Amino acid sequence: MSKVNNEIAVQDRKEFGKCASRRSRKSGMIPAVIYSKGKEAKAIMVDADAWKVLAGHHVQMVTLVDGANKTAALVKEVQFNHLKNYVQHIDFLEVDLNADVxxxxxxxxxxxxxxxxxxxxxxxxxxxxxxxxxxxxxxxxxxxxxxxxxxxxxxxxxxxxxxxxxxxxxxxxxxxxxxxRPKEEAEAPAEAAAEPEAIKEKKPEAEAKK
The missing domain is CATH 2.170.120.20 (Ribosomal protein L25, C-terminal domain)
Incomplete structure (x- = not known):
């Protein structure tokens, strides 16, 4: 059961775009966004190693720690590059700890x-x-x-x-x-159709009545 104690350190993301995201991932950080009701979305970066530990436990709720600020959030979406085996981006949703999610x-x-x-x-x-x-x-x-x-x-x-x-x-x-039930084996092919009756050969005209 979640007790919202899965803390993970984050930091503000100041550079954007594919090149910036690529640099972030090479430095061991994952681009992410915190969405909040009634607030502007906040771009952040998450430590890839720390996230890997949490992801291994299939957590749904996390506490995002940015210095003295802590934000309880729901993991909404994780974009994964299956070909190169790395996390591309994470979406978090800030939650009110006094309301249902x-x-x-x-x-x-x-x-x-x-x-x-x-x-x-x-x-x-x-x-x-x-x-x-x-x-x-x-x-x-x-x-x-x-x-x-x-x-x-x-x-x-x-x-x-x-x-x-x-x-x-x-x-x-x-x-x-x-x-x-498992799919039954295909029915055996129907028996070959009965051979048609042999066509009687027509006697050649030369064998007319003798």
């Missing part, structure tokens, strides 16, 4: 699925769900208990055990995951 939280399967042991395939329809809670209660993930799911069974939003102080406004009947 709305955030997307990943759904993780929990338990050994019965249906899978019987040859079924566990498929997730929702890999993350939107939750509403106080910043202190924002979970890193929502556990989906799949142990008792048999082939043909489904797990719905209403079946999720939400952590204390956390709710979702999604349709309770929405399917989170289900266990399906």
């Amino acid at each position: 709305t955030a997307l939280v990943p759904v993780h399967a929990h338990g050994d699925c019965l249906g899978v042991s019987r040859g079924g395939i566990l498929e997730f329809e929702l890999h993350e769900i939107e939750v509403v809670c106080h910043p202190d209660h924002l979970p890193e993930f929502i556990a989906a208990e799949v142990t008792s799911l048999d082939v043909g069974d489904s797990l719905h939003v209403k079946d999720l055990a939400m952590p204390e102080g956390v709710r979702t406004d999604l349709d309770p009947e929405a399917v989170v995951a289900h266990v399906v």
Whole structure:
């Protein structure tokens, strides 16, 4: 559960553009922006090594520390360069610690699925769900208990055990995951059609009645 104590040092960003961003990343900093309701967005830079540590724990809430100033923020978007394996940019959203926040939280399967042991395939329809809670209660993930799911069974939003102080406004009947049968092997090709009857050869005119 988030206690908004994932502190990470940041500093103001004074240079902009692709070249400036490239220089920032080469120096070990990640360009970022803090968005705040009713305020202008603030451009900052985040230490890449410090961010890597936090990202490894899949944090949703962080405390951005700029000298004596601390800002509680929600990680809204992380732009990642998959080809070169580095973070390009991060968007943060400042939050009011006295008000609820709305955030997307990943759904993780929990338990050994019965249906899978019987040859079924566990498929997730929702890999993350939107939750509403106080910043202190924002979970890193929502556990989906799949142990008792048999082939043909489904797990719905209403079946999720939400952590204390956390709710979702999604349709309770929405399917989170289900266990399906594996695709059956293609049917054997139809038997070759019966050979057509042999066409009787027409007797040559030379074999007319003798």
